[in-house]
Amino acid sequence: MLERYVDTGKVRFVYREFPLESLHPLAQKASEAAVCAGAQDKYWEMNERLFAKQEEWTAEGVTPTDLFKQYAQELGLDVGAFNRCLDSGQAAMTVQEDQMAGQMAGVQATPTFFVNDLPIEGGLPIESFGLVIDYVAAGGPRPEIIPEPGDPHLRGNPQSARAIAVAFVDYASADSAQHAREVLPELVKTYIDTGQLIYILHPWSEGADSLSAQAAAAAECAGQQGKFWEMHDQLFAQQDAWLKAANPQDSFADYAASLQLDADQFKECLGSDWARLRVQAGRVVGALYGVPGAPAFLFNNGQGQEGSPTFDEFKAVIDSILNQ
DSSP: OIIIIITTTSOOOOOOOOOOTTTOTTHHHHHHHHHHHHTTTOHHHHHHHHHHTHHHHTSTTOOHHHHHHHHHHHTTOOHHHHHHHHHHTTTHHHHHHHHHHHHHTTOOSSSEEEETTEEEESOOOHHHHHHHHHHHHTTOOOOOSSOOTTOTTEESOTTTOOEEEEEEEOTTOHHHHHIIIIIHHHHIIIIITTTSEEEEEEEOOSSTTSHHHHHHHHHHHHHHTTOHHHHHHHHHHTHHHHHHOSOHHHHHHHHHHHTTOOHHHHHHHHTSHHHHHHHHHHHHHHHHTTOOSSSEEEETTSOEEESOOOHHHHHHHHHHHHTO
């Protein structure tokens, strides 16, 4: 992250102390050691040393403050000033201020990150972290796994539904097409139209210029004119055709015409930043929830399914939620 984003000037990285003393009794003093080193402009050097030597200073029978003072000497600090800072507890107030700020921001566990105001609990691979950073830096709105009622990605009645299925679909994927053609219609008939299930779709694409991203943008732009699900159905029904087309955009324009969309508005939307960010938001939500690829499905009972489950497999999960 430092190499790709901080050193290139894209990200300002701010670090806060949040020792969980109830779980890690030595963490408080370690945070103070980092702060005391920071008073001599060696915060990051001590930070790295504390993590690199964590097994050493947390070992049974050692006195961690003695080791912290040893690290300070190895880092070339004014040892007397460092020792006075650590022994007096003067850094404890700085650590407490960081903890209070974290608690006010809703931090409950470490590590927790905020990309601007978007919270991320736990570590992410750099590819996923980078995806989130790029999205936020581009001005993407805060992505929600369950959007507000009225969002075209949400299908069903939030007032009556007790089951939620969150789908991550790739418009260029054969498995996603199988789900859309064979399973989703049964879900609509059995659970969605009867008010028992909310179905939420998040588009998945491997890159901004990929065919799956282009098709997802077509669905988003149709949704701008109130025809999201109609375009969704067209894209999967005609998947083989537009995947083989010399210019898929022409196919999307034909589908838009068949849906009686405003052609100029649709065309302008396809290349817009708005459509690009709407598509990218699906991957960001997937990254935040650890989704490895598409198709994948998450349910409100904590279960998840990868690939293309059959309707009977969906039914078993949904019924178990409804019967709770």
